[in-house]
Amino acid sequence: MSLDVAKIKLDFPILERKVHDKRLVYLDSASSSEKPTAVLDAMDHLYRTSYANVHRGVYTIADESTQAYEAARAKVARFIKARQTEEIVFVRNATEAINLVAYTWGRTNLHEGDVVVLSEMEHHANIVPWLMLAEERGIVLRWIPLTADFRLDLTSIGELLRGAKLLAITAMSNVLGTINDIGPLARAAHAAGALVLVDASQAAPHLSIDVQDWDADFVAITAHKMLGPSGIGALWARRELLEAMPPFLGGGEMIRDVRKDGFTTNDVPWKFEAGTPAIAEAIGFGAAVEYLEALGMDDVRSHEVELTRYTLDALDDRLGEKITIYGPRDVAVRGGAISFLFEGIHAHDISQVLDEDAVCVRAGHHCAKPLMRVLGVPATTRASFYVYNDQADADALVEALAKAEKFFAP
Amino acid sequence: MPGLEDLYREIILDHYRSPRNRGELPTPPAHKSEGFNPLCGDEVVLYLVVEGDKVVDVKIGGQGCSISQASTSMMSAAVKGKTLAEARQLISAFKALMSIHESKLEGESDGADLQAELDGVALGDLEALQGVVKFPVRIKCATLAWNTLQQGLDEVSVPS
Numbered sequence: 001m002s003l004d005v006a007k008i009k010l011d012f013p014i015l016e017r018k019v020h021d022k023r024l025v026y027l028d029s030a031s032s033s034e035k036p037t038a039v040l041d042a043m044d045h046l047y048r049t050s051y052a053n054v055h056r057g058v059y060t061i062a063d064e065s066t067q068a069y070e071a072a073r074a075k076v077a078r079f080i081k082a083r084q085t086e087e088i089v090f091v092r093n094a095t096e097a098i099n100l101v102a103y104t105w106g107r108t109n110l111h112e113g114d115v116v117v118l119s120e121m122e123h124h125a126n127i128v129p130w131l132m133l134a135e136e137r138g139i140v141l142r143w144i145p146l147t148a149d150f151r152l153d154l155t156s157i158g159e160l161l162r163g164a165k166l167l168a169i170t171a172m173s174n175v176l177g178t179i180n181d182i183g184p185l186a187r188a189a190h191a192a193g194a195l196v197l198v199d200a201s202q203a204a205p206h207l208s209i210d211v212q213d214w215d216a217d218f219v220a221i222t223a224h225k226m227l228g229p230s231g232i233g234a235l236w237a238r239r240e241l242l243e244a245m246p247p248f249l250g251g252g253e254m255i256r257d258v259r260k261d262g263f264t265t266n267d268v269p270w271k272f273e274a275g276t277p278a279i280a281e282a283i284g285f286g287a288a289v290e291y292l293e294a295l296g297m298d299d300v301r302s303h304e305v306e307l308t309r310y311t312l313d314a315l316d317d318r319l320g321e322k323i324t325i326y327g328p329r330d331v332a333v334r335g336g337a338i339s340f341l342f343e344g345i346h347a348h349d350i351s352q353v354l355d356e357d358a359v360c361v362r363a364g365h366h367c368a369k370p371l372m373r374v375l376g377v378p379a380t381t382r383a384s385f386y387v388y389n390d391q392a393d394a395d396a397l398v399e400a401l402a403k404a405e406k407f408f409a410p
Numbered sequence: 411m412p413g414l415e416d417l418y419r420e421i422i423l424d425h426y427r428s429p430r431n432r433g434e435l436p437t438p439p440a441h442k443s444e445g446f447n448p449l450c451g452d453e454v455v456l457y458l459v460v461e462g463d464k465v466v467d468v469k470i471g472g473q474g475c476s477i478s479q480a481s482t483s484m485m486s487a488a489v490k491g492k493t494l495a496e497a498r499q500l501i502s503a504f505k506a507l508m509s510i511h512e513s514k515l516e517g518e519s520d521g522a523d524l525q526a527e528l529d530g531v532a533l534g535d536l537e538a539l540q541g542v543v544k545f546p547v548r549i550k551c552a553t554l555a556w557n558t559l560q561q562g563l564d565e566v567s568v569p570s
């Protein structure tokens with residue numbers, strides 16, 4: 001494998017932990033990843049040495065806090081190849097990033113009858129904000145359907161995009177693992193006059209991403225899925241768009257001047273960062289992307305391709321007739337989230353039995369209910385990989401599943 | 411640590427594999443109520459036929475984990491033929507069964523008041539679900555059917 005996983009595991013203190021006296025096998029990184037010491041230390045160091053509010057004090061440690069916070073913004077910008085650091089708005093998570101776009105750009109630019117195109121594999125975070133606008137002002141949603149092998153069915157994409165104002169789409173499905181080829185889609189959307197929002201919550205942790213190559217207008221990412229802390233994420237948007245958008249929340253930090261009869265807004269990105277931000281979390285986010293860069297995103301990707309192939313094959317060999325996998329079989333077009341149904345055993349029972357062996361997998365609808373309806377399944381079990389997983393973890397999954405089968409066998 | 415055998419007793423797995431009273435009934439005369447667990451997607455559909463003060467027929471549908479579906483099956487068998495008052499007593503007894511452990515953990519009570527709810531109520535197979543309380547995350551799976559029953563009884567008791 002292209003990553004030295006044995007060495008990487010040592011960077012994650014939680015992996016030393018035992019659950020029910022067994023080695024922790026964490027296979028739920030698509031939901032949230034574990035954190036390396038580098039991230040924990042960066043946050044701890046701030047609190048112990050320089051912590052003060054940002055952008056406010058003139059004293060030394062306030063300046064140090066501000067510098068560290070802004071340096072984190074630059075690291076995140078570099079990680080997704082943003083042209084300008086000021087194009088990164090710190091938010092709480094991807095959900096807030098998408099809502100920010102819906103509230104500010106959406107409420108300025110979308111009116112009754114305007115079309116937003118989504119795909120059937122979106123997370124609720126990239127559905128509900130648009131449904132809210134549909135309820136509030138009658139925008140119309142169109143959905144890109146799926147093919148039989150769980151990819152986007154682009155046969156009618158021209159029609160779907162015709163007259164649309166926005167294409168809002170995930171770069172990688174958190175359920176199917178499917179990777180969507182954003183570049184060509186974005187160019188088709190632009191040709192149709194639509195802007196493009198990319199939900200990169202799953203893509204940013206696992207792929208080398210380039211917002212210019214994607215030709216995107218808005219990109220949402222969330223730190224906790226990419227080795228960073230929870231409570232911080234980023235919205236990237238082209239500067240002209242950010243400049244033209246009205247502010248989101250009102251309060252301190254986002255203003256230039258406030259009088260009794262009005263206010264003027266701060267420059268971007270601070271115009272969108274009302275109130276004291278998640279300072280230590282932003283700094284942890286910066287440390288997380290540095291850690292990923294040091295591993296090398298190309299190696300992160302090839303490690304996951306190998307591990308996903310290994311696991312799909314192992315599941316097939318051991319439990320082939322019992323398991324139905326929802327997601328592409330071609331590892332070149334998918335990430336390391338593997339969703340499946342186990343014949344005769346409900347996803348919650350599977351994950352309960354796996355917990356006995358300290359194997360952590362997710363069971364449920366994965367916040368993608370429209371997709372679950374398309375698939376015709378109420379819930380799946382999902383195992384997902386990251387940089388600290390290896391073949392032994394995949395083997396533990398397969399063994400625990402075989403045990404579950406025995407346990408529930410009639 | 412509680413073992414899987416505490417949770418998945420044989421009788422529970424039996425109800426899961428061969429649910430009793432599965433099916434549908436025409437409405438009316440039956441009353442249909444539905445319960446959802448939005449967090450995990452479990453679903454219970456309940457058809458009740460009440461004549462006078464008696465639950466004369468019950469059918470169940472829905473889908474979900476073994477605990478939610480076994481509990482639904484057991485509930486259907488337990489309330490069929492019971493009076494409305496007896497059915498309500500069963501609901502209280504079952505909920506007491508599910509909360510004794512929790513309230514002891516939280517130090518709220520020694521469980522004596524809950525035990526009182528249980529006294530004199532024959533739970534039968536339902537006792538097998540007691541192991542669920544050792545797995546707090548799963549308690550809501552077991553109670554879904556009973557909340558749906560309560561909702562159904564409330565709806566049929568309202569004079570329309």
Ligand SMILES: Cc1ncc(COP(=O)(O)O)c(C=O)c1O
Binds near residue numbers: 173
């Ligand atoms: C594809 C996708 N989009 C959006 C989100 C929402 O992320 P967050 O909860 O951090 O806002 C998730 C996380 O589950 C996701 O997988």
